[in-house]
Amino acid sequence: MVLSSRCQRAFPNLFLSFCLVFTSLQTAATPLEKPTGKVLLVIDGNITQSNSTRNNNPVALFDLALLKSLGSTTFKTSSPWTPLSEFTGVRLNTLLASVGVNFEDVTIRASAANDYWFDLSEIDFDKYPIMVAYEKNGKTLSVRELGPLWIVFPWDANPELLTEKNKASSVWQLLSLTIK
Amino acid sequence: MLTGIQNARNPFWNNGPVSVNLLLQTDHSLDRFSLSLYDLQSARSQKPIDQSAASAQLNNVRLQFDILWSTLADFMGRFPAENPIESFVQVVNHELNTFLIVNEPLMASTHELTDQEIERLIQHSEQTSLAVFELGRQYFVETTLQTDAAEANIDTLVGYMRLFIALLVFTGGLGTGLLVYSNRRTQKLFIDAKNARTELAATVDELRSGKREQKAKDNFLAAASHDLRQPLHALGLFLNNLERDVKPDGKVALSGAIHCTNDLNRLFNSMLDLSRLDAGMVVVENEDFNLKEILNTLHAELSPKAENYGLAMNINFDGDAYLAHSDPVLICRIVRNLIENAIMHSEGSLIDINYNCVAAGCAITISDNGCGIPEAEHEAIFSEYYQLKNPERDRSKGMGLGLSIVKRLTDLMGLQLYISSSEDTGTAFKMVLPRSEVQPISKMNTVQPAQSDNDYSHLHGAVVVVVDDDSSIRSAMRLILSKHRMVSVCVETTDEALEALAENQLEPDLIIADYRLRDHVTGDNVIFEMREAIEATVPGLIITGDTSPARMSSLINSGLDTMHKPVDAETLYQKISQILTAEFSVV
Numbered sequence: 159m160v161l162s163s164r165c166q167r168a169f170p171n172l173f174l175s176f177c178l179v180f181t182s183l184q185t186a187a188t189p190l191e192k193p194t195g196k197v198l199l200v201i202d203g204n205i206t207q208s209n210s211t212r213n214n215n216p217v218a219l220f221d222l223a224l225l226k227s228l229g230s231t232t233f234k235t236s237s238p239w240t241p242l243s244e245f246t247g248v249r250l251n252t253l254l255a256s257v258g259v260n261f262e263d264v265t266i267r268a269s270a271a272n273d274y275w276f277d278l279s280e281i282d283f284d285k286y287p288i289m290v291a292y293e294k295n296g297k298t299l300s301v302r303e304l305g306p307l308w309i310v311f312p313w314d315a316n317p318e319l320l321t322e323k324n325k326a327s328s329v330w331q332l333l334s335l336t337i338k
Numbered sequence: 339m340l341t342g343i344q345n346a347r348n349p350f351w352n353n354g355p356v357s358v359n360l361l362l363q364t365d366h367s368l369d370r371f372s373l374s375l376y377d378l379q380s381a382r383s384q385k386p387i388d389q390s391a392a393s394a395q396l397n398n399v400r401l402q403f404d405i406l407w408s409t410l411a412d413f414m415g416r417f418p419a420e421n422p423i424e425s426f427v428q429v430v431n432h433e434l435n436t437f438l439i440v441n442e443p444l445m446a447s448t449h450e451l452t453d454q455e456i457e458r459l460i461q462h463s464e465q466t467s468l469a470v471f472e473l474g475r476q477y478f479v480e481t482t483l484q485t486d487a488a489e490a491n492i493d494t495l496v497g498y499m500r501l502f503i504a505l506l507v508f509t510g511g512l513g514t515g516l517l518v519y520s521n522r523r524t525q526k527l528f529i530d531a532k533n534a535r536t537e538l539a540a541t542v543d544e545l546r547s548g549k550r551e552q553k554a555k556d557n558f559l560a561a562a563s564h565d566l567r568q569p570l571h572a573l574g575l576f577l578n579n580l581e582r583d584v585k586p587d588g589k590v591a592l593s594g595a596i597h598c599t600n601d602l603n604r605l606f607n608s609m610l611d612l613s614r615l616d617a618g619m620v621v622v623e624n625e626d627f628n629l630k631e632i633l634n635t636l637h638a639e640l641s642p643k644a645e646n647y648g649l650a651m652n653i654n655f656d657g658d659a660y661l662a663h664s665d666p667v668l669i670c671r672i673v674r675n676l677i678e679n680a681i682m683h684s685e686g687s688l689i690d691i692n693y694n695c696v697a698a699g700c701a702i703t704i705s706d707n708g709c710g711i712p713e714a715e716h717e718a719i720f721s722e723y724y725q726l727k728n729p730e731r732d733r734s735k736g737m738g739l740g741l742s743i744v745k746r747l748t749d750l751m752g753l754q755l756y757i758s759s760s761e762d763t764g765t766a767f768k769m770v771l772p773r774s775e776v777q778p779i780s781k782m783n784t785v786q787p788a789q790s791d792n793d794y795s796h797l798h799g800a801v802v803v804v805v806d807d808d809s810s811i812r813s814a815m816r817l818i819l820s821k822h823r824m825v826s827v828c829v830e831t832t833d834e835a836l837e838a839l840a841e842n843q844l845e846p847d848l849i850i851a852d853y854r855l856r857d858h859v860t861g862d863n864v865i866f867e868m869r870e871a872i873e874a875t876v877p878g879l880i881i882t883g884d885t886s887p888a889r890m891s892s893l894i895n896s897g898l899d900t901m902h903k904p905v906d907a908e909t910l911y912q913k914i915s916q917i918l919t920a921e922f923s924v925v
Contacts (some may be wrong), residue, residue, distance in 0.1 A: 179537075239416070300404070301405055330408070
């Protein structure tokens with residue numbers, strides 16, 4: 159029962175993700191818009207698309223509206239830290255494509271508000287709909303709920319992802335991604 | 339073993355990196371919260387107060403409190419609360435929980451923090467930080483101990499595993515070894531079974547052909563003859579001694595008794611001859627010799643006996659080459675047996691000894707004109723103890739061994755013995771000997787003439803030790819030896835002999851020992867022991883009643899002179915004389 163329900167859930171997700179890849183490619187062609195609201199995420203390092211500079215280096219700044227404009231993905235999963243919940247956010251492959259980064263060649267350092275950081279590497283963002291979540295159960299993630307941004311893996315649908323490295327990669331209270 | 343490894347993987351310390359990270363993050367978040375409070379204090383202490391900066395700092399404090407909230411919640415949910423620090427973890431968790439609940443109202447967005455509240459929050463935060471630090475220290479201590487214990491545990495497990503593997507290899511090796519061994523053993527058993535079957539078949543064949551019975555008979559006779567020889571030997575010695583002391587009236591009876599004893603001796607000697615043949619102790623020594631001389635001697639020797647039985651004996655030589663190449667002693671024995679057989683059993687009146695030169699060699703024919711032998715019996719007459727016309731088993735006619743000895747000797751020498759016989763015309767035995775081309779030196783002249791009684795004067799005073807467990811033989815020997823004035827020491831054992839010699843201060847010239855003595859002692863051992871005790875190589879003579887082929891072979895190997903019971907006095911004198919003469923001449 160559990161397995162079949164997971165499959166049923168995975169199917170529309172996959173379909174959805176294909177659509178998103180298509181749309182994101184279209185978006186990537188256009189230059190990034192400037193954020194208008196409060197900046198939630200900073201992407202810096204080796205990026206080819208940017209909308210600002212910091213210390214003469216190109217950076218991409220995202221507010222919630224900009225993140226939402228990239229297209230959203232949604233799935234339900236439990237995690238080692240939370241019970242079963244529905245997460246909504248932007249897929250990492252879409253997000254990285256929007257700044258002109260091919261994730262297969264790079265290491266991504268994800269840093270958090272609590273000064274935690276971890277290097278994400280050898281993760282197939284095309285195969286798994288791993289996302290930067292900004293909503294849980296239809297509500298914006300608060301800081302106390304490990305928000306406002308959280309890298310969420312589809313743990314339930316892909317039990318093989320449940321490794322210590324991936325758990326460490328699931329950075330919450332995400333502030334920035336540095337492409338190296 | 340797997341359970342052991344599972345137990346060794348204690349989640350308490352196995353989860354180490356995560357736990358350390360939880361501790362670090364918690365402490366760090368508390369620090370960050372305290373720092374934001376200090377920043378707020380310094381912003382407020384500025385004169386004049388920058389309201390916007392102070393408000394930003396307050397917002398930062400609230401954000402840090404939110405982060406701290408999530409961190410502490412994560413810590414309380416995930417930090418391992420297992421023995422042995424479980425109670426302490428609970429205390430710390432309670433403290434963290436209290437911290438959040440007590441301070442939460444102060445962090446509400448509508449609440450403006452007073453300076454005292456900030457001061458209290460800083461103190462509370464640092465106090466909580468110390469508690470977390472202390473927990474981290476305890477965690478470190480316990481995990482260190484547990485790691486050591488687990489490693490020791492794993493060492494033990496590895497030890498067991500090595501032992502197990504060694505056992506496995508050993509068992510495997512042993513199993514293989516056993517398999518190979520049992521395989522070999524099976525093979526051996528198979529071969530044994532095969533051999534046993536062959537032996538059984540051979541035994542069955544023997545039983546069918548009657549050889550087995552023959553062997554049993556041989557063994558019985560060999561054993562029985564030993565027991566018979568003992569008294570016969572004594573009897574002969576006594577009778578010989580008696581001769582001087584008997585009155586003229588008794589002489590006839592005595593000579594009759596001696597005659598009977600001699601007959602008995604002859605019978606036993608034939609049995610002994612047979613035993614010797616069976617033991618393979620008769621060696622053929624071929625040489626060139628004059629056959630005519632032998633035949634003439636035998637003719638002369640046996641003629642009187644033939645006359646006694648009412649037979650005439652003729653000898654004819656045809657041709658002039660009388661040299662044969664064979665063993666003269668054995669040929670002499672064969673011809674003698676054939677002639678004696680004709681004398682005693684033919685019931686005829688004439689014996690012809692014919693010598694012919696034929697192409698194949700020298701042919702000897704011994705024929706009689708007696709009752710003949712039915713053709714059906716031609717094979718059987720060569721069997722041992724077989725006599726055709728002696729149903730009453732008259733022992734003066736021998737024991738029926740003569741022809742079987744002849745048969746064995748001819749077989750041994752590779753000679754063909756022909757028999758032609760019919761019930762009307764009598765029997766003729768014929769054999770052909772290889773001819774010699776060379777003129778030999780006559781052997782017959784070298785035969786020493788028998789020594790007469792007078793020749794034993796040189797034995798006077800000789801010291802002879804006799805070791806025999808039979809008292810009658812001891813007394814008989816004493817008589818016989820004293821006849822020629824020899825000094826005899828007749829005893830039962832080696833010790834007695836040595837004692838007697840020492841008492842009378844004698845040095846023995848000869849030791850005569852019975853072969854089979856009491857307590858499994860043998861004569862050759864006695865002689866060797868005595869030689870050792872008196873430190874001199876005294877000549878030894880074994881007198882034995884044993885005719886078993888194996889025993890005779892071993893005696894030959896001992897190198898001692900041997901005589902077979904029964905021995906008559908004259909033969910004994912001759913032997914003693916021969917031994918002592920040889921001994922003296924060496925000295």
